[in-house]
Amino acid sequence: MAFETEYEFELPRGLVDDHGTLHKRGVMRLATAADEILPMKDPRVQQNPGYLTIILLARVVTRLGDLKHIDTKTIEKLFTADLAYLQNLYRHINDMEPPRLHTACPKCDHEYEVEVDFLSVTEGLS
Numbered sequence: 001m002a003f004e005t006e007y008e009f010e011l012p013r014g015l016v017d018d019h020g021t022l023h024k025r026g027v028m029r030l031a032t033a034a035d036e037i038l039p040m041k042d043p044r045v046q047q048n049p050g051y052l053t054i055i056l057l058a059r060v061v062t063r064l065g066d067l068k069h070i071d072t073k074t075i076e077k078l079f080t081a082d083l084a085y086l087q088n089l090y091r092h093i094n095d096m097e098p099p100r101l102h103t104a105c106p107k108c109d110h111e112y113e114v115e116v117d118f119l120s121v122t123e124g125l126s
Contacts, residue, residue, distance in 0.1 A: 005030045006062065007093050011082040015064060015074070023065025028086070031094050035059045044072075057086050 006029045014024035039045050039055040058072045067074065078086070100113045 007089065009086070009089055011064075011078075012085055013079045013082050015067075015078055015082065017065075017067065021066065023067055026064035027062050028060050028089055028093065029062050031056065031060050031090070053083070053087060057083075057090065060090065061086065 006027050008025065008027055011024045011026070014022045016022055035056060039052055039059070042051075042055055044051045045055060054072050054075045057075045058070055061070050061075070064070055064074065075083070075086075100115055102111065102113050104111045
């Protein structure tokens, strides 16, 4: 099974471009650390933290219909239902399930899996 980094989607309403063409199908890629960090320096985000969503989506939506370029102006033109859809997709594909560790009880040798919770591990270090 290959590691999936791009996800196809279809917007509930779609974006109508300046020529009246409706664009509904697109592709979103997994976000990188830079996608989440670099927009924080953008003055638009500093003035309005809600704009972070617009910049994030403009960075990770790699295709929308036949549009040649996706930028913040493109994302700003989306209907609110489509914006909400893309926000949910972003969260879904970028949220990671906690890793599981296969282990065995040292007393009875019963084998089982446990979730590794990095937050509680790092809290114990401070």
